[in-house]
Amino acid sequence: MTSTLRRESARWVEPVGRIGLATQGVLYAVVGLLALQVASGHTDDRADQRGAIETVASQPFGRGLLLVLTIGLAFHCAWRLLLAYRGDPGDDDAKEWIKRAGHLGRALIYGWFTVTAARVLVESDGGSGGEHQKAASKALDWPGGELVLITVGVVVIGTGLWHASKLFTQSFADDLDLERRSDAVKKAVLALGSIGYAARGVVFALVGWFLLQAAIDHDPNESGGLDNALKRLAESEYAPGLLRLLAVGVVTFGVYRVVDALLRKGEAVANA
Secondary structure, three states: OHHHHHHHHHHHHHHHHHHHHHHHHHHHHHHHHHHHHHHOOOOOOOOOHHHHHHHHHOOOOHHHHHHHHHHHHHHHHHHHHHHHHHOOOOOOHHHHHHHHHHHHHHHHHHHHHHHHHHHHHOOOOOOOOOHHHHHHHHHHHOOOHHHHHHHHHHHHHHHHHHHHHHHHHOHHHHHEOOOOOOHHHHHHHHHHHHHHHHHHHHHHHHHHHHHHHHHHHOOHHHOOOHHHHHHHHHOOOOOOHHHHHHHHHHHHHHHHHHHHHHHEOHHHHHOO
16 A cells, blocks of 8 residues: 555655755745844844745735745645655654654644745735744643643754754765766755754754743743744844854755755655
């Protein structure tokens, strides 16, 4: 049954995945540019994925661009759902189900981004922007809520450290078809990936750290997503230099993701 499902989805998963990866890259690049704006004192700008979506919508031909972005986000969601659906025959049962759960979680995240983009596209009210604080507040009201937030914070920090470790391991290169590329191209791609993953890791770690602070202080205002983490960094003693550096790294990850969409091996797209 599983092999039949894999055969049925085989012709779709690679093109859908490449479009989804490229769209993720565009989203990160715009978020990084927004973070540069925040570092320059534009604290009203929202430096997260929703802010990126709204920024695209505000550009000349913004509605057309946002339509393309919405479709791309839907493709990323669909790709993750396909990966969760297909599984990976090379993994043992436990590892396969962990990967399936991870893909399903990412599909839900990109499904939410898709809905957000669609709501902006039709000029609906997308919310007040305090979603993460509201979620943290609800979690803190649960029995054992602090433990839940601490667990989530530790997992997010761990994810950040895993991403940042790629600065040294460059394991992302295993998924890329670089054999026929020149040495200059290889070095450029490795540099983009290393810097980009390091920046992405730092961002994850910052978000996780503020979740831990929210749990320890029992204050949901300490929590927040990417936007809050970057603005909190902007208020630190060493800002805005650190935020500018991190913002450039986030843009770099966005550029790398587009390159990744072009150069990733077909089997790596189908079994990410």
